Amino acid sequence: MAAVRISSRSGLPSLLLYLGIGIALGQDGIFDVKFDNAELTQVIGYAALVVILAEGGLGAKWKEVKPVLPAAAVVSTIGVAISVGITASAAHYLVGLDWRQALIIGAVVSSTDAAAVFSVLRRVPLPPRITGVLEAESGFNDAPVVIMVVAFSAVGPVEHWYILVAEIAMELAIGAAIGITVGWLGSLGLRHVALPASGLYPIAVMAIAVSAYAAGAMAHGSGFLAVYLAAMILGNSKLPHWPATRGFADGLGWLAQIGMFVLLGLLVTPHDLVDDFWPAVVVGLVLTVVARPLSVFLSLAPFRIPAREKALMSWAGLRGAVPIVLATIPMVSGVEGSTRIFNIVFVLVIVYTLIQGPTLPWVANKLNIAEDPAEADDLGIESAPLERLRGHLLSVAVPTKSKMHGVEVGELRLPAGAAVTLVVRENQSFVPSPATVLRRGDELLVVATDPVRDRAEERLRAVAEGGKLAGWLGTGGSAAGSPGATGLQGGSAIPQAMKLAKKLGGAGADTRTGVNGSGGGTKTRP
Secondary structure (H helix, E strand, O other): OHHHHHHHHHOOOOOOOHHHHHHHHOOOOOOOOOOOHHHHHHHHHHHHHHHHHHHHHHOOOHHHHHHHHHHHHHHHHHHHHHHHHHHHHHHHHOOOOOHHHHHHHHHHOOOOOOOHHHHHHOOOOHHHHHHHHHHHHHHHHHHHHHHHHHHHHHOOOOHHHHHHHHHHHHHHHHHHHHHHHHHHHHHHHHHHOOOOOOOOOHHHHHHHHHHHHHHHHOOOOHHHHHHHHHHHEEEEEOOHHHHHHHHHHHHHHHHHHHHHHHHHHHOOOHHOOOOHHHHHHHHHHHHHHHHHHHHHHOOOOOOOOHHHHHHHHHHHHOOOHHHHHHHHHHHHOOOOHHHHHHHHHHHHHHHHHHHHHHHHHOOOOOOOOOOOOHHHHOOOOOOOOOOOOOEEEEEOOOOOOOOOOOOOOHOOOOOOEEEEEEEOOOOOEEOOOOOOOOOOOOOEEEEHHHHHHHHHHHHHHHHHHHHHOOOOOOOOOOOOOOOHHHEEOOOOOOOHHHHHHHHHOOEEEEEOOOOOOOOOOOOOOO
């Protein structure tokens, strides 16, 4: 995890550190591990990319993406086509590659890397419009690029451009339809189905996102676009236990990046890179200085985006492990010169990541685009971070014969650190005042800090037994009656908590902890 901290503080995508670890382990490295299985690398790389795209989609904010969605879609399709044409021409005329190899390189390096963009941009305080375009572009452009690389690497002549364009459009349309459908159905199910444990919600969210990829691929559509769109819909659907889900996805994303980058480092043979160093620098220079800026400025010409913002977007087209993974496709397909293609892409990615990643904040400042970090940071609101705050969420029902009927909220006299935060009455919820009179059939949400949790429960039981004069009449509450008498729901009292969650529009209760929505309560043994 030291590598994670170093990459976070240096401004470099973690790609370089993990690639370095892989190279150190592999051929010409310290341990001289022999690994040359390009097919296995491609399979694992695809799987890692699915997880990375899912994590990026879950973190994408619809309010930022929605206004720039047309711009992101254009730059990730038309912009990619422009970049492929210019970069392939440079690879053919300046480096001497044949047209098939040149087109493959042009397609491979024209895709911005989702992991690199997500990791760097979230540390750079940029306006939401720029961040939205760049993040959406990195999530969208993998799909058309993969289709092009596979088509250029296929055995036989390359298809006519209009046939290729039609295939790309069809696969993108299928992938988008499946991703939106799976994401919507998944969010609907998670909001209305109570899972038996809170820890299952993060797993379910990731499983739905991965299912979108599988469904898209099986339907001959773009699985990568499907998984990103499905994850974006899930991430903006106010699902239960969202903080835990987000943390789980973030951890999986890091794990996928680490595994993919180390494996790519193992696959490369360092001494073979020397001959391809300068060709990679030349192709990368054309890509960075000519192809990327032209693709951004031309594709975004219809949109009212200032030139300085387009200039920053041009410089922020970060490459990472995705181009290297895509460079394994021609190796698996047996394209002539595929090893040289892989080496050129590998060197290009490393060199220009070293240049672009750390200098992005400087370029943003020079263009007078960077925002004040204090203003750019989100407020950081979580739905119910009770576990981190050492709090407990108690569900309390007022049964028919309970003496809590007729008691005002203020008369409960809960200890300091505990409060009734919500009352549900006749399927309507409201925030009570101290003068609110409790009635039979009411359901309460009581939040209590850890030190006073037991005392709050005892006081509620006492009032349920003795009414508003509990304590004065010697009713202690330490040996109060059964849950059926008091209505206090703890760890194993599931039905009332599930009913309350449904009335609040949630997705059920945690059957182990007695927590509705995304709380952090503990077991209660009445």
